[in-house]
Amino acid sequence: MLLYVHIPFCDSKCHYCSFNSFTHHHDLKRRYMSALIEQLRYELQRFAVQKQQIETLFVGGGTPSTVKIQLYEPMFALLEPYLAKDCEITFEANPNSATPSWLQGIKTLGATRISFGVQSFDAEKLRFLGRAHSPDQAIAAIQHAAEAGIEHINCDIIYNVRGDSEKLLANDLAIAQSLPIDHISAYALTIEEGTPFARGQVTSHKEFGPFVAEHIHMPWYEVSNFGHYRSRHNMGYWQLKDYIGIGAGAVGFMHNRRFYPSRDLHRYIADPLACDIEELAHQDLRTEKIFLGLRSVVGVDAKLVDSQKAALLCDEGKLLYRDGRYYNLDFFLADEIALYLL
Ligand SMILES: C[S@@+](CC[C@H](N)C(=O)[O-])C[C@H]1O[C@@H](n2cnc3c(N)ncnc32)[C@H](O)[C@@H]1O
Ligand code: SF4
Known part of the structure; x- marks a missing residue:
């Protein structure tokens, strides 16, 4: 079982970001963390989680490093018996709030991995x-983070931003790779409705994806992810495993149902168990499996796609067939290939 915990607080709002996060309401943190525990207790039962069954825990946001370690402690005390011995525990963090003592604190809580939103090393x-x-x-x-003994470190980078050049991105990637990290998530800028970036021309005219992929000297395992160590949590999403989602703006998934707790902080705190439920049809699940599988090394069960079309793509060198699955050989073509195979 995978567990995602959402921390919807940020110190400031980045111009491109539409994640559910708030820069005010810091006074609500204590009550929010108590509400998380209430929902967690409920979800552990709903998902019938037994001792040591949580394989991965991802504390994301928003910005988890805006919340003090003491406020995480009760949640970790509740979780302790449910975490597998080798549980992967990831925290997201922003460089300005991840202080040495906070990093030491998450290490003590059991963090095995940290993911920093760096975006660029260019001021x-x-x-x-x-x-x-x-x-x-x-x-x-x-x-x-490395000095605190956190084993796995990721650095998020954004590219295809106005002003990007090969020189700038090569420099960003070289600095990242000179640091003690074992993973890079490199995201092409997406323009999200309602963000300041939706109001102007802010993407680069050139597409830098292939350049970026070529300059990351780590195994490529998903369209935006490169690592000597693969995030087991993210791999679980792409394999469409069940996951519990805790918090305002989190999503849970079981068999063919998605659970959406309220995104509104006050409403969530008032009733953390309330959630909307979406039923997914068989066809929706098939579509997701094909898209997620082709965007990553997970691949797609051959039974899910038209074998003639898939064979044609194998002949063209775009797909590889092995042991009943098709694997995509160019993640940047994933969506086109998926649409063709659907
Ligand atoms: C939840 S945020 C990261 C954690 C942390 N709050 C931070 O920003 O440092 C996850 C990552 O998604 C990426 N991201 C968010 N919005 C994006 C967008 N519109 N386009 C591309 N990448 C985006 C950023 O790289 C960001 O670090
Ligand atoms: S990118 Fe991270 S820090 Fe910036 S607003 Fe989004 S969640 Fe907050």
């Missing part, structure tokens, strides 16, 4: 993106 690009940290703060935070 001007960081300003353009609306980030609240400098390149030096990002470098220091990664070094402090």
Whole structure:
């Protein structure tokens, strides 16, 4: 079983971001963390989770590093018996709030992995993106995480931003790879409705995906993810495993149902058990399996797709067939291939 916990607080709002997070309401953190526990108790029963069955825990956001360690402690005390001995425990963090003592704190809670939103090491690009940290703060935070003994470190990078050039991105990727990290998530900028970036021309004219992929010297295992260590939590999503989603803006998934707790902080705190439920039809699940499988090394069960069309793509060198599954050989073509095979 996978478990996702959403922390909907940020120090500031980045210009591209539509994640469910708030820069005010910091006074609600304590009550929010109590509400999380109430929902967690309920979901552990709904998903019939037994002792040591949680294989991965991902604390994401928003910005988990805006919440003090003491406020996480009761949740971890409740979770302790349910976590597998080798549970992968990831926290997301922003360089400006991930202090050495917070990093030490998550290590003590059991963190095995940290994912930093760095986006770039270029000061001007960081300003353009609306980030609240400098390149030096990002470098220091990664070094402090390694010093705290956190085994696996990821660095998020965004590309295809206005002003990007091969020189800038090569420099970003070279700095990232000179640091003690074993994973890079490189995201093409997407323009999200309702964000400041939706109001202007902010994407680059050039597509830098292939350039970025070529300059990351780590195994490529999903369209936006490269690592010597693969995030087991994300692999679980792409394999369409069941997952519990806790918090305002989280999503849970069991068999063919999705659970959506309220995204509104006050409403969530007032009733953390209330959620909307979406039933997925057989066809929806098939579509998801094909898209997720082709975007990653997970691949697709051959029984799900038209074998003649798939054979044609194998002949063209776009897909590989092995042991009853098709594997995509160019993740950037994943969506086109999926649409063709559907
Ligand atoms: C929940 S956020 C990260 C955690 C943390 N709050 C931070 O920003 O440092 C996850 C990642 O998604 C990426 N992201 C968010 N919005 C994006 C967008 N519109 N386009 C591309 N990447 C985006 C960023 O790289 C970000 O670090
Ligand atoms: S990118 Fe991260 S820090 Fe920025 S607003 Fe989104 S969740 Fe918050």
